[in-house]
Structure formats: C-alpha cells, structure tokens
Amino acid sequence: xxxxxxxxxxxxxxxxxxxxxxxxxxxxxxxxxxxxxxxxxxxxxxxxxxxxxxxxxxxxxxxxxxxxxxxxxxxxxxxxxxxxxxxxxxxxxxxxxxxxxxxxxxxxxxxxxxxxxxxxxxxxxxxxxxxxxxxxxxxxxxxxxxxxxxxxxxxxxxxxxxxxxxxxxxxxxxxxxxxxxxxxxxxxxxxxxxxxxxxxxxxxxxxxxxxxxxxxxxxxxxxxxxxxxxxxxxxxxxxxxxxxxxxxxxxxxxxxxxxxxxxxxxxxxxxxxxxxxxxxxxxxxxxxxxxxxxxxxxxxxxxxxxxxxxxxxxxxxxxxxxxxxxxxxxxxxxxxxxxxxxxxxxxxxxxxxxxxxxxxxxxxxxxxxxxxxxxxxxxxxxxxxxxxxxxxxxxxxxxxxxxxxxxxxxxxxxxxxxxxxxxxxxxxxxxxxxxxxxxxxxxxxxxxxxxxxxxxxxxxxxxxxxxxxxxxxxxxxxxxxxxxxxxxxx
Numbered sequence: 001x002x003x004x005x006x007x008x009x010x011x012x013x014x015x016x017x018x019x020x021x022x023x024x025x026x027x028x029x030x031x032x033x034x035x036x037x038x039x040x041x042x043x044x045x046x047x048x049x050x051x052x053x054x055x056x057x058x059x060x061x062x063x064x065x066x067x068x069x070x071x072x073x074x075x076x077x078x079x080x081x082x083x084x085x086x087x088x089x090x091x092x093x094x095x096x097x098x099x100x101x102x103x104x105x106x107x108x109x110x111x112x113x114x115x116x117x118x119x120x121x122x123x124x125x126x127x128x129x130x131x132x133x134x135x136x137x138x139x140x141x142x143x144x145x146x147x148x149x150x151x152x153x154x155x156x157x158x159x160x161x162x163x164x165x166x167x168x169x170x171x172x173x174x175x176x177x178x179x180x181x182x183x184x185x186x187x188x189x190x191x192x193x194x195x196x197x198x199x200x201x202x203x204x205x206x207x208x209x210x211x212x213x214x215x216x217x218x219x220x221x222x223x224x225x226x227x228x229x230x231x232x233x234x235x236x237x238x239x240x241x242x243x244x245x246x247x248x249x250x251x252x253x254x255x256x257x258x259x260x261x262x263x264x265x266x267x268x269x270x271x272x273x274x275x276x277x278x279x280x281x282x283x284x285x286x287x288x289x290x291x292x293x294x295x296x297x298x299x300x301x302x303x304x305x306x307x308x309x310x311x312x313x314x315x316x317x318x319x320x321x322x323x324x325x326x327x328x329x330x331x332x333x334x335x336x337x338x339x340x341x342x343x344x345x346x347x348x349x350x351x352x353x354x355x356x357x358x359x360x361x362x363x364x365x366x367x368x369x370x371x372x373x374x375x376x377x378x379x380x381x382x383x384x385x386x387x388x389x390x391x392x393x394x395x396x397x398x399x400x401x402x403x404x405x406x407x408x409x410x411x412x413x414x415x416x417x418x419x420x421x422x423x424x425x426x427x428x429x430x431x432x433x434x435x436x437x438x439x440x441x442x443x444x445x446x447x448x449x450x451x452x453x454x455x456x457x458x459x460x461x462x463x464x465x466x467x468x469x470x471x472x473x474x475x476x477x478x479x480x481x482x483x484x485x486x487x488x489x490x
Contacts, residue, residue: 002083006090006117010037010191014118026084036088070100090119123190141165149176151225160215166206177225179203184218236295260289366434369424386429393422451478
C-alpha cells in the first residue's frame with residue numbers, strides 16, 4: 001500500500017487527523033520537499049524521513065523531477081512494502097508527482113490511498129473571501145503559457161516560485177489584462193506569522209522582494225478590463241438582438257458580402273503602406289464581419305461562431321501533417337505541394353478542370369486568371385518562354401484592333417478579355433504579381449496626373465481648356481522628375 005497524504009497549506013492546525021496518524025504510524029516516509037512550514041513542525045514528531053529535494057538540483061525540468069519521484073516511490077514500494085508519500089497542500093491539487101504516481105500504480109496494480117487535506121486553494125479562498133460559485137480558475141504558473149485567461153472569472157495562479165517565473169506570468173497576464181490592473185499578491189496563505197497579502201498592479205509583479213515557493217497571486221473577476229473575442233461576439237449578438245440596432249437586425253449574408261471584400265482590400269492597403277494602426281483597425285473590421293456572418297448563421301439555425309472556429313482548426317491540423325502528424329518536409333515548397341494535394345482530396349477534385357472551377361469567382365479577375373493558368377501549367381499546358389507569351393499578347397491586341405470598330409460588343413468584350421488573359425500569362429512567367437503591377441501603374445498615373453493638374457493651377461489654367469499636347473508635355477515632365485528622383489536615390 002502507498003499512502004499519499006496532504007500536508008495542508010503550511011499551518012500545523014490545517015493538518016488532518018488522518019495525515020498525522022499516517023505519518024506517526026508509517027515507517028517509510030517520503031516528503032516531496034522539506035521546504036514547507038508543516039515539515040518543520042513534523043520533525044519533532046517523526047524520527048526518520050527522506051525527501052526528494054535533491055531531484056530538483058539534478059533534473060533538467062520539473063516534469064522530469066515529478067516523473068522521477070513517482071518512479072522512485074514505486075521502486076521503494078516494491079522493495080520495502082508500505083510507503084507514505086507526503087506532499088504540500090491537497091494531494092490532488094497542483095501535484096503532478098501524485099498524478100504520475102497514481103498512473104504508475106494503476107498500470108502496475110499497486111494499491112494506494114489518498115489522505116486528503118486542506119489545499120492552498122482553501123487557504124486562498126479564506127484569506128481573500130472568495131466564493132468559488134462565482135467562478136474560479138486555478139492555474140499552475142509553470143503551465144501559464146498553455147492557458148487561456150478569462151476576465152469573467154477569478155483566477156488563482158500558484159507556484160510563482162521566483163522573480164523569473166513571476167516575470168513570465170506577468171507577460172502572459174498583460175496579453176489579457178491592462179498593465180495597471182490590481183491583483184492580489186499572496187504569500188504563505190493560512191500560515192500564522194508568515195502570511196502576507198497586498199494588492200499590486202500587474203506590472204509590478206516581478207518586482208516583489210518576497211517572492212518564494214509559498215507565493216500565489218489572485219486576479220479578481222473584472223468585466224471592464226481589456227476587450228476580448230467573447231466581448232465582440234456579445235456586442236454583435238446585442239446589436240442583432242430583440243432590442244438591438246434596426247440596421248444590424250435587417251442584414252443578411254447577401255446584403256453584407258461585398259463589405260467584407262472592401263474591408264479585406266482596406267487591410268491590404270494598410271499592409272502595403274506599413275500602417276500598423278491601420279492594420280489593427282482593418283483586421284478588426286474583417287473579424288467583425290466573420291463574427292457578424294456567424295451571428296446571422298446562428299439566428300438562421302445553420303451554424304455559429306464555434307462551428308467556424310472548429311472548421312478552420314480542423315483544416316489547419318489536416319493540412320499540416322508535417323507539424324501535427326508524421327509527414328516530413330524539407331522546405332516550404334514541399335509544404336505547398338502537400339497543401340495542394342490535401343486540398344484536392346478534401347474537396348474531392350478529380351481533374352484539373354475541377355480545380356479550375358473551384359477557383360473563387362469573386363476573386364479579382366487578374367488574380368483568378370493567374371490561378372487558373374497555374375492549374376493548367378501543372379500538367380504542362382503552358383508557354384515555354386516568356387517571349388512566346390508576349391507574342392500572344394501582340395496577337396490578341398491585333399484581334400482587338402480588328403473588331404473594335406464593329407458594333408459587336410460581345411465580340412469586342414471577348415477579344416479584350418483574351419488580351420488581358422494573355423497579359424497575365426506574361427506577368428506570371430515573369431513571376432510578377434499582376435494586381436500589384438497594375439496598382440503600381442495606377443498609383444504612378446495618379447501621381448503624374450496630379451503634377452499636370454498642379455502645374456495648370458499654378459498657371460491659372462483650366463484642364464478643360466488645355467490641349468492634349470500641353471498636358472502630354474507636363475506628363476513627360478512628371479516622368480522625368482520620377483527618373484531623376486530614382487537616380488538621386490541610387
């Protein structure tokens with residue numbers, strides 16, 4: 001039998017009768033650590049015991065420490081029989097070594113008994129007057145990087161052992177809370193003469209001089225702190241609710257679909273302009289539309305935001321087998337190839353034509369043409385040289401000129417479309433983004449036209465009164481200025 005007992009939060013008065021009896025009657029007693037106030041009290045009652053403090057000095061990380069402790073307890077049990085293993089607090093609260101030990105016992109059919117105790121959580125609730133019914137989350141400081149914090153409930157963070165860990169905790173908290181948020185710094189909760197409780201702003205957490213193995217912190221529920229994703233969902237639900245905004249309540253997927261495109265383009269503009277504040281705003285607008293569409297879907301009874309999130313999570317995991325599975329890749333090219341193959345399977349695309357038809361119709365036409373051409377190129381249906389593609393542009397331009405004087409608008413549209421499609425081929429073979437190239441030209445056109453207009457105003461001229469030759473002269477001046485500016489920059 002292995003008896004696993006709790007020593008309580010640190011005050012001798014918190015020891016249970018069962019724990020004291022097990023320790024007094026036990027012959028093979030092991031403490032996870034001697035660095036606990038209750039152990040100092042027990043030394044007068046227990047003659048012989050061993051600790052695992054040395055494991056902390058010889059192991060690379062805490063996981064290794066707790067695995068080693070569990071293995072050693074089982075080994076000693078097989079050699080000596082009855083074992084008493086004592087840990088701070090409650091054995092089943094924030095004690096990884098205990099859970100490791102339980103798993104080993106279950107796998108090897110070793111009997112064990114849990115002797116409960118007052119946990120540090122009880123002590124924290126007592127000194128801070130916390131009612132857990134209002135919501136309480138308990139986090140191990142060592143695992144805070146894997147945790148999602150929530151301002152809607154109170155949060156206890158334990159095992160804030162030293163300033164380094166405190167610093168890591170602080171940085172994580174600042175992702176979710178304002179830096180001046182008042183939190184409770186609690187040391188030695190429930191231990192007479194050692195207990196210390198005070199409020200501090202988050203940004204001062206790692207500046208406290210008395211941080212040690214008895215340190216925990218408490219972040220109270222604070223609905224008015226930093227806005228999070230749930231706030232956005234609630235805001236949209238309110239706007240579309242019974243007493244919400246008439247406009248928001250009337251919207252459908254169809255009515256706001258183009259606005260999503262506009263917001264996406266505005267985001268791209270911010271990225272192109274290296275506008276960080278703009279990116280924050282426009283990303284927010286895009287996210288707003290995602291949540292808005294999900295709210296409409298929820299009202300219609302078809303899907304909600306969690307279906308959307310679940311879908312994209314599943315897709316990311318499925319399309320990254322080199323991260324979440326056993327697939328191996330050597331470079332980003334392999335990643336793209338795998339992605340395309342997995343997408344083909346996922347969408348049940350059996351032919352290249354299926355893949356072409358799946359290219360979104362709502363894409364800008366130049367972009368869509370590029371993607372369709374790439375699909376064809378995968379099977380060799382492509383120009384070998386950019387010069388050949390350029391000759392096709394000349395051919396298509398001639399065909400436009402052959403029909404432009406006719407009244408056959410459909411034929412003219414077809415030939416102009418062929419010309420654009422051929423031009424995309426040239427850009428693609430040159431590895432040039434067609435959209436960026438054209439937008440660059442549009443920007444250049446606007447800048448040169450702006451020069452023409454400014455020069456006209458300087459001379460009290462009206463553009464409508466100027467000849468094309470006069471405007472063209474100013475155009476060339478603007479062009480020469482650009483060339484000279486480039487030379488100066490070089």
